[in-house]
Amino acid sequence: MPQALIFPDPDALLRLTLANREARALMIRTTRMAQEASDIHQASDVAAAAMGRLLPACAMLGGLMKEAAGRLSVTVDGNGPGGRMHCGVKDNTFKITVHNPQAVLPLTPDGRQDVGGFVGSAGKLIVVKDFDGGEPYTSVSNLVSGELGEDFASYFTHSEQTPSLVALGCLNEAGTVLSSGGILIQALPGCSEKSLQALEMRIPFFANISREIYDRSLRELAENWFRDLDLEILGEEPLTLRCDCSREKMRRALLALGRAELEKILETGEDTRLTCHFCRTERVFGAGEVAKMLDESEESYDAH
């Protein structure tokens, strides 16, 4: 499909409060990131759709982290043909990977990508929050359907004990992502029954969130959906897909294999090729460099 069909707004997270601040919402567009991830992993359409739903879900989790220096790592392991999915978030910057990005599944009877079938539902959603200087905090919840929307709603409601409505969607076909995004609405403590009912009446708007987001800005959608619900827009933040790997980090990972492994590598006399799971960048370490690393590990051994 021609590029001109893609809505021009950049990926973003829009924060708002509703119902006299009795509820908060995050609206998210991740169309460009989903396309980039699909290209990086040469993903099948169903894998791209799964990433196009996981990215906005992780943007919600990241957007709710209060600690500025926090890092978030999300694993979805549902035992489906797609295998495990991982997404890392720091400062609204994302990296994402899926174990079998080329796995293909037939469309569902209603013509959608079978994300639930791809992810599988016999497994866990694992969220690790890592703060500088503190112990990482891990929470685990059971997957509900593998469709991801329900799974994250269940996570927010049970693990974080905040009643939450989550809609996620990705509209994509033949390698092109037309839209990806979602909305999270959370009732805050003290939210009145009247406000809850008013919010629930909006649910039908979100049933096809990827089509809503496809050709309208987040602000325009917020105005349309919540105009009469004391809508207050708090701000908009850009979202970016960018891996934080480096040659130095990979070198340290190689070094961490230990002497025995490094010696084995050296005996083969061949270059060592390491590929980042997130951005698929391959880095080559020649035999000379591995020999130097062995010397280093010797020195650190002697130092003990």
Ligand SMILES: [Zn+2]
């Ligand atoms: Zn990388």
